[in-house]
Amino acid sequence: MVTHRIAPVKSIIIESATEKCSVAVADGDQLLSFVLAEAPHQHASHLTVYAQRALREAGLRLIDIEVVALGHGPGSFTGLRVGAAVAKGFCLALPKLKFLTIDSPLALTKHLKSRVGKSENKEIYLPTVNSRRGEVYAQAYLTNGETIGELRSEVLNEAAFPEIQADVTVHVGGSGTNKVAELMAGDPRDFRFHPEIMATADILLPLVSAKIATGAFEDYASYEPLYLKPPFVTKSTKKLL
Template sequence: MSLILQIETATTSCSVALARDGKVLDFKQINARNIHAEVITLYIDELLNNAGINYNDLDAIAVSSGPGSYTGLRIGVSTAKGLCFALDKPLIAIETLEAMAYGVINSTGFVADTNMLLCPMIDARRMEVYTALFDTAGNRVRETAADIIDENSFADYLRDHKILFFGDGAEKCKSVLSENPNAAFLDDFINSATYLTQKAAQKFTGGAFEDVAYYEPYYLKDFIAGKKAL
């Protein structure tokens, strides 16, 4: 038995979900920039109150670990660690791109094609994205990387596979990749804490917990602060 609070703040989506034994009970989310710090704790309170669940009833806290927005990840992981410290509960971390892939695989209407690969993309800057490749069973085919997308990106994979691109980084890549007949795009994808559910339940069962004191988000690359406009 597991009752897990799940937190997703790695992208523009600020989302929290409550899952019991690998099944989502309820969730709250908003897809908007620069609002995560303002709503995250309110959403958690509302979610638990609506379900009639006390904080101490939780068995673990799961968080989307990145890569993604530096600020968003700091907010999500800090919130998760704070709850783990206060409640003496274990912390589960799930890579954001992997969770996104599972979100598509488990979505209503998704038809698995054995020749298809899934390519979640998170917007980095300009034509750069955080991305990886997964098959339709959720197995990793290409490691997570920060890629600058051009007309040759994924050429070796697109030669033999249809690739479904999705996430907030995929939209800006359309103009470059959409000419390839094996490239497809999922336009309405919004990241969600509900996508953490399957891996969170598996990690809880396997006791795959993080060291709360030392855990840090998976930034993938160093944060570079922009200059403030005068």
């Protein structure tokens, strides 16, 4: 019987939901390059530059790429909008490119689970992304990957995360980790904080590979990110002439 080896698929992965955008390039399951923004809020000015750098460091050109993968959100309205625009621009430039999106909280949960140690209690994973003042986007997950409660922007006060009981260990990661630690410092539940574990393009790779394997591609033209909240617009205090 003759078997045919399936060549690995080359992909470029964009994560733009958090303050620092990032880009990764992969060949199948192998990460070839990863570029993280040097400063926060550089999405509009630097995301395409970082994509070009990631391709260059991987020794590839955009024409070599077969799949564009994008973190779906939630997160910064502007960041998600820019990430979607860049991904769509790539697909418009090269019609052969396939497009897919990744559940960012699920990817962060899987990464948290692989990085943190075991506790004596039942464990819950809480991926977070900064939202507005005093809030984080969050979704609680059980060890088996099932969700508890809903994905939402949670106000961090004594009533936060009612679905999480006191008899569990809660591993918190993502860009909202420090905010949760600060605003829920008096909470009696066993929160364990991992601010170094962030939602970045490289941690999306396992889910990207899984989606490529099943052919779970999407229509880029009709795609909209998971904003959850509209943009926050402040009114100018300057007087009009």
